[in-house]
Amino acid sequence: MKNKSILRGIHELYRDNPEKADQLIWGREVEPVSRRGFLKKSGLWAMSAALGAHIPFADNMPGGLIPVAFADTDESFHIPGKHPGLIVVNDRPVSAETPAHLLDDLITPADKLFIRNNGIPPENIDPAAWMLRIEGESIESHAQFSLEELKRKFKHYTYQLTIECAGNGRSEFNPPVSGGQWTVGAVGCPEWTGVRLRDVLESIGIKKDAVYIGYYGRDAQISGEPGREPISRGAPMSKALEDETLIAWAMNGADIPIMNGHPLRLVCGGWPGSTSGKWLSKIVVRNKVHDGEKMTGLSYKKPCHPVEPGGNVKDEDMCIIESMPVKSLITYPKTGAMIKAGQKLLLRGHAWAGDLSVSAVDISNDFGATWQRCKLRQPKNRLAWQHWQAELDFPGPGYYEVWVRATDSAGKMQPMVVPGWNPKxxxxNACHRIAVKVT
Incomplete structure (x- = not known):
């Protein structure tokens, strides 16, 4: 089961054609409508043998879904300044995610926060010389602030804010789509310290026709092409003027790590991480939706209405992603946990819901046939993730998967497997799951 070549082969089969992989590997026959898998007796024996345990709830296991025990390849690569357990997703630009069990902290440590860069970080950074320019057609006058002036002229605020890449979980979509093949670890919730964007903009004067802000950073385009921005996104004025939208210089009371935007970045908690511009050097106040790099075409957009998997979507039928959907993680124990029959399993993790809060978290050990309610804490502040914990019983020896499902304050619930397909x-926000073996 730990043989990486075997794991790689299984992953390729499931990525290319999940239903065919089920049939080839386990002899599973899948009903197209429900996607419930029905393992032949020989297939059940094969899967149980590979897992090293009987599967008590095999009849409930969805078809076309690789058993989570095979999903943890335990591969890692060390990035300077970051925890050695981070897993590199891309190396140009650098992108790396944090395995779920390393996200167990209530407040995400700086060395465990994921990396998602669109360009090459600036070199030879001098915070004393760093300048932030404010301009645009919908600001009364242009202005420029040094980092020292921002700290001196405006009140400081600290919030714990959830940052998640919009592509987190992309590797599970079928048909497969291009882009960084994230699993579940492109998320974190550190404490950020800075000044409110609203205070800075209001000190200059916002015109009545302002509808959007955009940001520019000092990172360089991967191609090296001069004058071309790697990314320049933004947010509507309603988001820009929220109390929690910060121009931040500190994470968890220390300088923001280089790979996460030192010395200055925008932080828009609860929205895609792409709205939180790193190495921040300019903010523009617009009288129209910002049209910077990766604001047009299909970038960071989803179909305005549901589409069939693999379908083509016209640009005009795509909508900009704003608040992130409800989601949850199991951060303890690590997948592959082993316990003895009759022993309760302590579980814990986090849940978040974009601009909303989480109203409930439930767990299941029978592939979603039944659910048990968890204890859920209130967030430290608005837009921070919420911690949950539970104890779970198992009916007897065998292989189990524990699934977690969160519900937001508007009543929306995570889908069990994969949500509606989109071309990017x-x-x-499908349920996170871990493997547990009861002996």
């Missing part, structure tokens, strides 16, 4: 593989 955004917003996968």
């Amino acid at each position: 593989g955004y917003l996968n």
